[in-house]
Amino acid sequence: MPYDAEDTRRRIFDAAAAEFAERGLAGARVDRIATAAKANKQAIYLYYGNKEKLFAAVLRAKLEEVRDSVSIDPDAVAGSVGQIFDWYREHPELIRLLLWEALEAGDEPDESERERRDAFREKVCHLVGGSPSHLAEDALVRSAQDLMFTIMGLIAWNFAVPNMCRMVLDEDTDQAAWARRRATVIEAVRRLTTPSLASEAEARRDAPRH
Incomplete structure (x- = not known):
């Protein structure tokens, strides 16, 4: 052969x-x-x-695999989060690799950091369309960056410490704990991405009058 x-x-x-x-x-x-x-x-x-x-x-x-497999829909962020949660559950090796990198990598950026930054910038640009439209452009970008990292944390921590997740939630199995966490994370993101009444009022107040 x-x-x-x-x-x-x-x-x-x-x-x-x-x-x-x-x-x-x-x-x-x-x-x-x-x-x-x-x-x-x-x-x-x-x-x-x-x-x-x-x-x-x-x-x-x-990282390229997760980027190509799932993405955040700016018009349906909470729904996208469920898909991302499921991907991480099916591919726990990525969380472990990221944790090892955090523990063992030096303080200096490596040669892949620029490439990874560019990939995240692309994701943020896609996400900006779902951010509050009354924010200035730079604030839109920062808001989307914070939202994306918050979502990553809400999802990843469940798989970084599955035993703690199971014990804190007082469930018998990781699967039962993850099912609860999936629903909770989706609801949390839904609330994070739903404009509050105060924000809507502020947006109306700041809108140009004709």
């Missing part, structure tokens, strides 16, 4: 994602990744470089 480079890359990626999610960057071992991928270490260095670059490639790909 001829050598299949793409299949080897995929196997290395899948094995690395599992290894990094379980053990982090410092605890991961290239030997274990190679064994799980049924590949040799030289292939890992050839395709991905060192262990740090492999971790960055895995994290970048996982």
Whole structure:
């Protein structure tokens, strides 16, 4: 059978994602990744470089995966949140990778930060259409950024500490706790994105009169 480079890359990626999610960057071992991928270490260095670059490639790909799979509809933010919640529940490895990055990464921005910033800016630009229209443009952007990060926190914390989620809610299983949290997060975001009566009154007051 001829050598299949793409299949080897995929196997290395899948094995690395599992290894990094379980053990982090410092605890991961290239030997274990190679064994799980049924590949040799030289292939890992050839395709991905060192262990740090492999971790960055895995994290970048996982972030792209969630970005391509789900998005926030500016006209139906609360409904979108349920879909995002479900995606994170089905892909808990991303939360683990982000936590390992936070624990192990240095203070200096890495080479992927600009790319990730640009991706979030794109999401914010899409979300701005659902923000209160009476805000100035710069305030619109900041409001959308804060909303997006708040939504990320409301969702991610459930899967970052599932045992605590289960115990605080006094449920017998993670599944029961997550079902409650899903409904609660959707309702919280619905309230966050529903203009209050005071905001509506302010918008009417500030509107130009003809």
